[in-house]
Amino acid sequence: MENKAKQGLLPELWHLVRTHIRDYAMFIALAVIFILFGIFTNGNFLSPRNLTNLINQTGYIAVMAVAMTLILIIRQIDLSVGYAAGFTGAIAAILMVKAGIPFYITIPIILVLGIVIGLVEGSIISFIGVPAFVTTLAFEFIFRGLLSLVTSESGTIPIFDEGFNAISNGFVPDIGEVGGLHLLSLVVGALAVVLLVVSQIHNRQNLKKYNFEVVSLPVFIMKLVLMAALIGAVAVVLASYRGLSWTIVVVAVVTFIYNFMLNRTKLGRHIYGVGGNPEAAALAGINVKKIMLFCFASMGMMSALGGILFASRLQSASTTGGAGFELDAIASCYIGGVSTSGGVGKVTNTIIGALVIMSLTNGLNLMGVGIAYQYVIKGLIFIVAVALDVLSRRK
Amino acid sequence: MEDYILEMRNITKTFPGVRALDNVNFKVRRGEIHCLVGENGAGKSTLMKVLSGVWRYGTYTGDIVYNGEIQKYQSTKDSEAAGIAIISQELALIPDLSIHENIFFGHEIMNGRLINWNQTIIEARKYLKKVRLDVNPSMKIRDLRVGKQQLVEIAKALSKNAKLLILDEPTSSLNEDDSQNLLELLRELKADGVTSIMISHRLKEVVDIADTITVLRDGATICSMDGKTATMSDIIRNMVGREMEDIYPVRKKKEPGEVALELKDWTVYDPSLERTILDHVNMKIRHGEIVGMAGLMGAGRTELALSIFGNSPKYKLVSGEILVEGKPMSFRDPNAALRAGIAYATEDKKRNGLVLMQDIRFNVTISNLDALKEGLVINKNEEIVQVNSYRDSMNIKTPSIAQKVELLSGGNQQKVSLAKCLFVGPKVLLLDEPTRGIDVGAKYEIYTIMNRLADEGYSVLMISSDLPEILGMSDRIYVMAEGTITGEVSREEATEQVIMRLATKTHDVEETNNGE
Incomplete structure (x- = not known):
């Protein structure tokens, strides 16, 4: 049903932009931010070094935002993730520094600790019925206190475990160099492009086979080229600095798993069902409480992963680590198009949202804007993003 | 003056x-x-x-x-x-x-x-x-x-x-x-x-x-x-005496089959109302039968359907048992009822029946995704094939099954709701006000589908406040008032007056006021 092709290319593009403005808004925002910061920082912002840095910096917010997407889809909220990340990061530091446990054992322990935290909060919310807002606000206080407690003697705990610190600072060992470019990044980038093209074409064939509406061929190719160019650009940027960072690998794996789970599994369908209409979901035989518990457990685990990435990045656990992460994570979701009334959201878009938020932090830092102004600017952008969402969904 | x-x-x-x-x-x-x-x-x-x-x-x-x-x-x-x-x-x-x-x-x-x-x-x-x-x-x-x-x-x-x-x-x-x-x-x-x-x-x-x-x-x-x-x-x-403005498809007289669902002394208490909402309800539905459930607002018909459907957290079962094809059962939650072959289509599709922001495909399969699972993954191709076949057999009018349900008309939403029930492979369909708020043409289609389902051996319980519909569609009719079944009427005996008399009957009334 390529009926739109008959209208001509431009009208179709215009129709597409108009009807999907919400989906494209974050890309437009990202492009504007990149251009503006590129100008204001005399190109420093766009240097391979800074962009690699930006991606690594986004890592800990990105993984938390991915899990937060689920929480917001099912119409809940988690305000405790910031200090939960700080606290779990500090416990990781203590396990490694004071108990001498190697990082590859510490990390699973911390992730399990995160799951336990999420299960406790989730149980209070779904079984006792305390609203998520209240429960997680209380736990934010608790983790803030616990963080102070475990760091009270030592103050900031420096981490010397090189393996641990590499997660947010290191790069995947390279396989070679071509003209000053790191080969691995290029290969991975090329593979990603091939995978994208193959899966998109396959998808399109499938849709056509079952008579679903698809975009016309020229538009399809344009989209494909654009996406391929974006991946290519990222690959080249990474290759021209120090190659593929471990953070990218972690974020990519997390995003892939969550995306797969939401789109391809029964669990994912049930999450969207509960978010879209909890009463209908219950009557469809879905155990709403179980779904809530799962989402909070996943959130706890990703808070712990965020805590690990952040501690690794700073190579230490600070006494105030994690402050304000919850807002960055929630803002990433909303900028990425998760509906404020639940039921709608994609983790891939949330990653773009996280990139928008962290580009702001990074760019403003480069420009030498004080942290006080940064808070105000981020707060304003957060409100504008949500207001736009609310307006665009109004009938 | x-x-x-x-x-x-x-x-x-x-x-x-x-x-x-x-x-x-x-x-x-x-x-x-x-x-x-x-x-x-x-x-x-x-x-x-x-x-x-x-x-x-x-x-x-x-x-x-x-x-x-x-x-x-x-x-x-x-x-x-x-x-x-x-x-x-x-x-x-x-x-x-x-x-x-x-x-x-x-x-x-x-x-x-x-x-x-x-x-x-x-x-x-x-x-x-x-x-x-x-x-x-x-x-x-x-x-x-x-x-x-x-x-x-x-x-x-x-x-x-x-x-x-x-x-x-x-x-x-x-x-x-x-x-x-x-x-x-x-x-x-x-x-x-x-x-x-x-x-x-x-x-x-x-x-x-x-x-x-x-x-x-x-x-x-x-x-x-x-x-x-x-x-x-x-x-x-x-x-009574509404004109029969709607036409009902001809229902072939058939001998009904075995009993599919039976309730015995079903008594349910609602703690939030501090009231017994269902009082010793006895009823049975056979395979291949459309049973009408008549009654006035607040008679307890929806509550009856929900209590059968395992809505236990809200209601407290005081006494009674439920038998599915002769076997005693108890449903902890709607999922258990669905697995036992009981499907329920709610009266209020918008509020608690469908996920409106999702498409037809999502809504039809949500209750029984296990049927589409291959390992961890939902087989989307199989899903499309199956939902398309429901679209065709129920004549859901839509450009594609990727259409969001909120964009469909009431009649088509009702068909999606029915398809959702059928997708779980049920024996018994509890349909609560299946034609409320939809136009005459769509009603006729829903009736035709219901007849076909009964002919295929499904048991259908149709809760309806529309008397002509009850008379036109049911093989047998139960009438409820104030949480009890006040009467059972065969298709032949049923008239609007008979049903209305039963529907307005209260515990303490003997039929003394009956001078015709």
Whole structure:
């Protein structure tokens, strides 16, 4: 049903932009931010070094935002993730520094600790019925206190475990160099492009086979080229600095798993069902409480992963680590198009949202804007993003 | 010359596509108790909403003459100021405020710019005494049971100096004692000169208390009768007799199969209402049978379906058992009921039936994704093939199954709802008001589908408030009233009058009023 092709290319593009403005808004925002910061920082912002840095910096917010997407889809909220990340990061530091446990054992322990935290909060919310807002606000206080407690003697705990610190600072060992470019990044980038093209074409064939509406061929190719160019650009940027960072690998794996789970599994369908209409979901035989518990457990685990990435990045656990992460994570979701009334959201878009938020932090830092102004600017952008969402969904 | 406090003349009110009131004339004498009766959807509540200003002047045609003057209410505030107070089924009290705060909510007793709480409590006591409610005015509404909350509502109306009280099914959620108490109060208020209009489905009460009875049917006044002489049979005869405007597909007479679902002594208590909502219900549905479940609003039909469907957290099963194909079962939750082959399509598709923001495919398969699983993954191709086949067999009108459900018409949403039920591979379909709010053409399609399903051996329980539909579609009919089954009628015996008599039957009534 390529009926739109008959209208001509431009009208179709215009129709597409108009009807999907919400989906494209974050890309437009990202492009504007990149251009503006590129100008204001005399190109420093766009240097391979800074962009690699930006991606690594986004890592800990990105993984938390991915899990937060689920929480917001099912119409809940988690305000405790910031200090939960700080606290779990500090416990990781203590396990490694004071108990001498190697990082590859510490990390699973911390992730399990995160799951336990999420299960406790989730149980209070779904079984006792305390609203998520209240429960997680209380736990934010608790983790803030616990963080102070475990760091009270030592103050900031420096981490010397090189393996641990590499997660947010290191790069995947390279396989070679071509003209000053790191080969691995290029290969991975090329593979990603091939995978994208193959899966998109396959998808399109499938849709056509079952008579679903698809975009016309020229538009399809344009989209494909654009996406391929974006991946290519990222690959080249990474290759021209120090190659593929471990953070990218972690974020990519997390995003892939969550995306797969939401789109391809029964669990994912049930999450969207509960978010879209909890009463209908219950009557469809879905155990709403179980779904809530799962989402909070996943959130706890990703808070712990965020805590690990952040501690690794700073190579230490600070006494105030994690402050304000919850807002960055929630803002990433909303900028990425998760509906404020639940039921709608994609983790891939949330990653773009996280990139928008962290580009702001990074760019403003480069420009030498004080942290006080940064808070105000981020707060304003957060409100504008949500207001736009609310307006665009109004009938 | 009669002294009418109220005359509603030629009131016509239309909603998009429906004429809810059609030239209704309605006269109420000063100081009488006037009962308004009619089937579900006859227009009683709409008429009262017009009167009280919920539907403001200009949204209807015709005149409201109150105390001899034409009224042009813009809101309920205007009608209240004129002394008209409406007490609707959903009480308008604030649960967490005290009785005295509620009584004077919106017309607080002031002392300059501050509320005079002492005076408020003194006045509240006075009005509570008037409605014979002996409680501390500082108690929270939440801590009163429904019957007493209703009295507070009346006290509130009296505190506003109401001269005309409108009560919309005031006794439907009350137990016997509270009902009698309320009726007694209405008689006392009448002695004080307060006029009451009462909407009620309980015809026994109506003949007991009414000075005048007006019957509405399909948005038109059928007649007004003298309450002293009217019998229940008179009322019923006037309530029924809707024209068979819808045509029903021919239902081939077939011998039904084995019993698919049976309930024995099914008694259910609702803790939130503090009431037994289902009382020793016995029923069975056979394979290949369409069983109609008739009854008036609040008879407990939806509650029956939900309690079968494993909605246990809200209801408490007191006694009884459920048998599916002869095997005793118990359902902890809807999922257990679905796995046992019981599917339920709710009456309110928008609120708790479908996920409107998702597409047809998502909604049809959500209850039984296991059927599409290959390992961890949902087989989307298989899903598309299967949902497409439902789209074709049910004739769901849509460009594709990727269409969001919120964009479909009511009839097509209903078909999606049916497809969703069928996708779990059920034995028994509990369909709650399957054709409410959809147009005639779509109704016919739904009926055809239901017939086909019965022919294929499914057992269908059709809960419906639409009498012609019950008569036109059912092989057998159960009638419910006040949480009990008051009768079982075969297709051959069924007439509107028979069903309406059973639907208005209450515990304590012997059929003595039956002079035809």
